[in-house]
Amino acid sequence: xxxxxxxxxxxxxxxxxxxxxxFRRGSKGSGRCxxxxxxxxxxxxxxxQWDSYDLGELLANQSFETPSQLxxxxxxxxxxxxxxxxxxxDYYRFTTVASSSAAHGVTLSRGDHTELRTSGFVFGDxxxxxxxxxSNGYVELDSDSTGxxxxxxxxNVSLTDQPPGDYLLRVHDRSGLGVTCNYSLAFNVxxxxxxxxxxxxxxxGSPWNLGTITGAAGPFFGSIHAAGNDDYFxxxxxxTGGSGDQVKLxxxxxxxxxxxxxxxxGGSVLAxxxxxxxxxxxxxxxxSAGTYRIRVxxxxxxxxxxxxxxxxxxxxxxxxxxxEPNNSRNTAALLPFTxxxxxxxQLGQSLHSENDVDWYRFRMTGPGxxxxxxxxxxx
Numbered sequence: 001x002x003x004x005x006x007x008x009x010x011x012x013x014x015x016x017x018x019x020x021x022x023f024r025r026g027s028k029g030s031g032r033c034x035x036x037x038x039x040x041x042x043x044x045x046x047x048x049q050w051d052s053y054d055l056g057e058l059l060a061n062q063s064f065e066t067p068s069q070l071x072x073x074x075x076x077x078x079x080x081x082x083x084x085x086x087x088x089x090d091y092y093r094f095t096t097v098a099s100s101s102a103a104h105g106v107t108l109s110r111g112d113h114t115e116l117r118t119s120g121f122v123f124g125d126x127x128x129x130x131x132x133x134x135s136n137g138y139v140e141l142d143s144d145s146t147g148x149x150x151x152x153x154x155x156n157v158s159l160t161d162q163p164p165g166d167y168l169l170r171v172h173d174r175s176g177l178g179v180t181c182n183y184s185l186a187f188n189v190x191x192x193x194x195x196x197x198x199x200x201x202x203x204x205g206s207p208w209n210l211g212t213i214t215g216a217a218g219p220f221f222g223s224i225h226a227a228g229n230d231d232y233f234x235x236x237x238x239x240t241g242g243s244g245d246q247v248k249l250x251x252x253x254x255x256x257x258x259x260x261x262x263x264x265x266g267g268s269v270l271a272x273x274x275x276x277x278x279x280x281x282x283x284x285x286x287x288s289a290g291t292y293r294i295r296v297x298x299x300x301x302x303x304x305x306x307x308x309x310x311x312x313x314x315x316x317x318x319x320x321x322x323x324e325p326n327n328s329r330n331t332a333a334l335l336p337f338t339x340x341x342x343x344x345x346q347l348g349q350s351l352h353s354e355n356d357v358d359w360y361r362f363r364m365t366g367p368g369x370x371x372x373x374x375x376x377x378x379x
Contacts, residue, residue: 061090061091061092062088062089062090062091063089063091064091064138064168066091067091067092067093067168067169068090068091068092068093069093070092070093070094070095071094071095072094072095072096072097073094073095073096073187073189074187074189075187075188075189076186076187077184077185077186077187078092078184078185078186078187079184079185080182080184081171081182081183081184081185082181082182082183083126083171083172083173083181083183088172088173089170089171089172090170090171090172091168091169091170091171092168092169092171092185093133093166093167093168093169094166094167094169094187094189095164095165095166095167096159096162096164096165096167096189096190097164097190098164098190098302098304099161099162099163099164099190099252099255099304099305100159100160100161100162100189100190101160101161101190102158102160102161103188104158104159104160104162104188104189104190105142105156105157105158105159105160105188106128106130106156106157106159106169106185106186106187106188107154107155107156107185107186107188108126108128108146108154108155108156108171108183108184108185109153109154109183109184109186110126110146110153110154110155110181110182110183111153111181111182111183111184125145125146125147125173125174126145126146126155126171126172126173126174126181126183127143127144127145127146127155127170127171127172127173127174128143128144128145128155128156128157128169128170128171129142129143129157129169129170130142130143130157130158130159130167130168130169131167131168131169131170132162132165132166132167132168133165133166133167133168138168141157141158141159141162141167142157142158143157144156144157145174157169159189163252163254163255164190164255164256164304165254169185171183171185190304206232207232207233207234207293207294208231208232208233208234209233209234209235210233210234210235210310211235211236212235212236212237212238213235213236213237213310213312214237214238214312214313214314214315215311215312215314216309216310216311217235217309217310217311217312218307218308218309218310219250219307219308219309220233220307220308220309221305221306221307221308222296222305222306222308223302223303223304223305223306224256224258224296224298224301224302224303224306225302226298226302227298227300227301227302228298228300229298229302230295230296230297230298231295231296232293232294232295232296233293233294233296233308234265234291234292234293234294235291235292235294235310235312236289236290236291236292237284237287237289237290237292237312237313238289238312238313238314238315238316239289239313239314239315239316240286240287240288240289240313241283241284241285241286241287241312241313242285242313243283243285244285244311245283245284245285245287245311245312245313246281246282246283246284246285246310246311247260247262247281247282247284247294247308247309247310247311248260248279248280248281248282248308248309248310248311249273249279249280249281249296249306249307249308250278250279250306250307250308250309251278251279251303251305251306251307252278252303252305253276253277253278255303255304255305256298256299256301256302256303256304257276257299257301257303258280258296258297258298258299258301258303258306259272259273259274259275259280259296259297259299260272260273260274260280260281260282260294260295260296260297261273261274261282261294261295261296261297262282262292262293262294262295263292263293263294263295264290264291264292264293265290265291265292265293267293270287270292271283272297274297274299284311284312284313289313294308296308321349321358323349323358323360326358326359326360327356327357327358327359328357328359329359331359332359332360332361333358333359333360333361334360334361334362334363335360335361335362
């Protein structure tokens with residue numbers, strides 16, 4: 001624990017010895033140092049101090065394994081920090097509670113960042129690096145440095161699209177010149193999961209109505225903003241589901257494990273998908289046309305973002321009737337009407353597509369009476 005202090009004392013002792021030697025060699029016996037020599041001694045004797053994360057544990061935050069624990073952090077600034085000794089490295093661990101966006105990140109602001117040496121002014125290059133902590137190691141996300149320009153005093157790392165969890169920061173002088181500095185860390189992190197646009201849709205009696213769906217629909221983006229806050233949706237199909245028809249929920253399981261449930265319109269459970277992957281799927285194959293409910297299960301977790309998609313059966317088109325092709329005047333189909341009293345006609349014709357046009361022709365064996373007519377009925 002005393003090694004850093006001993007190292008610093010050795011630096012000061014060596015500086016004092018060099019000062020005495022150079023003072024005795026001052027120009028023309030005047031007893032004064034040359035300009036560069038005076039600057040060096042002033043700098044070495046005007047060192048920074050350990051910050052509160054170093055004291056007590058004496059630089060215990062110098063490795064991945066022993067970072068300073070900032071805990072569940074909210075947006076704000078941690079100030080009064082220092083890179084005290086040459087080669088000092090500071091590690092900090094913090095926790096976020098919700099998924100972040102492009103607006104979130106950490107900013108290092110460098111304060112006292114210059115030293116005066118025999119060669120003149122020396123500027124440190126404070127580097128800030130961000131990792132996400134996972135069960136099997138560390139994933140580096142971003143890195144930035146202040147640079148050595150006198151006007152460049154900040155570095156920024158981004159938390160864009162990161163899940164809630166544990167993160168690690170490292171601060172060090174990457175110039176290799178052993179320059180010390182004071183600095184602060186400003187955190188801009190998400191503090192909670194916001195409600196989605198479908199609220200209030202958490203009550204089984206008031207699901208959000210997605211309407212009649214044919215083909216592909218979605219994704220409908222939502223969130224579970226509070227543990228136990230399940231989301232409900234309602235939709236209607238127009239035909240029996242086929243093999244590719246389904247309800248699908250996509251999310252980041254690491255941000256909160258959630259599940260999917262399909263119910264009939266009365267709330268009875270038809271199927272549940274509740275695993276540990278990043279998606280849940282329930283098939284609509286064989287399910288008749290009608291109204292269904294979807295329940296997004298919170299499982300006691302929050303989750304800042306999920307996407308719900310539905311692949312529903314298309315409205316079934318009638319099969320072409322027996323008079324096709326009769327889509328033009330030249331191909332008009334002959335209707336086999338009979339003569340005599342009463343009605344005579346044909347059933348089962350169809351317009352089997354939106355572009356279908358049907359033409360017909362018929363023969364009359366005599367003049368038409370007052371009741372003779374031709375009509376079409378929608379069946």
